[in-house]
Amino acid sequence: MRVKSYILILIPVSLLLLVAASFIYEWGFDENTEVASYQTNDTGEILTHPYPPSFDHPLGTDRKGQDLLLRILNGAKYTILFVLSVGLVRILVGMLLGALLTFMPKRIKDFVQLFLTPYVNVPAFILVYFLAYIFFAVPTDDGGLQLIFIQFVILTFVGVPSLVLLFSNEFQDGLKHEYIQASYQLGASKKHIVIRHLLPVLRNRFTIVFLQQIIASLILLIHLGVFRIYIGGQAEGSVSIDEEILLSKSGEWAGMIGQSVFDIVTAPWIVLAPGMAFVLLIVMLNTMIRLIRV
DSSP: OHHHHHHHHHHHHHHHHHHHHHHHHHHHTGGGOOOOOOEEOTTOOEEOSSOOSOSSSTTOBOTTOOBHHHHHHHHHHHHHHHHHHHHHHHHHHHHHHHHHHHTSOHHHHHHHHHHHHHHHHSOHHHHHHHTTHHHHHSOOTTSSHHHHHHHHHHHHHTSHHHHHHHHHHHHHHHTTSHHHHHHHHTTOOHHHIIIIIIHHHTHHHHHHHHHHHHHHHHHHHHHHHHTTOOTTOEESSOSSSOTTSOEESSOOHHHHHHHTGGGTTTOTHHHHHHHHHHHHHHHHHHHHHHHHHO
């Protein structure tokens, strides 16, 4: 039990330190980071970017000579904070609407459930992809803040319908407990029942759903990144001579994958480095879910 508690504390603290280190790097060291100079092999030949993993560059470099470990560190804050915010707002909105739906008349409840069910069965990526044209119409003169906000709203609300139905069912099942029925009959308000009785009982369940939503948001970001739909938009320039391969303006991990997806054959470490960062983050979140369920 003690080990379980330590791990449940260690993982969030580690992610918090990673985000803090990401901000510190961008504010204090990013501009002073030098691009990798040329290297030579054992025969004296001059090697060009990208460089494979080595002692100097543990994860290798990209085609511009930038250290991939530092790029992952720099993009950590955008990736983690974005999916954390999406998951949190999804939970709050879904919980609020789910509670309202629980206490609605049966006819209205059936209609709302009938309306929301199709959205539950459609993959979130499909919905976001067909709305992606909005992203390209948004100006990025403000540094991409307006675009990030619109992306945040869309990525948040594509996950809300399923949560509304889920939380409504959870609340409905919770109301069947005898002590809640007794409280209701003694005159407790619906607000009191939800806040004082249902939420404490379902706290672990909601925490698990919150972590699952973060994982779902991470996977959605990867899908969008492969299709070069980047959080914050596209930056001017390219990763190589090919001007059609545009950069991610924010530098988030999914953008790193999307802008280098065609390097999987010639320089696989460029894609695998951010990919492994995603895998590690998802494993950490899944570990928390398993420990909470125990």
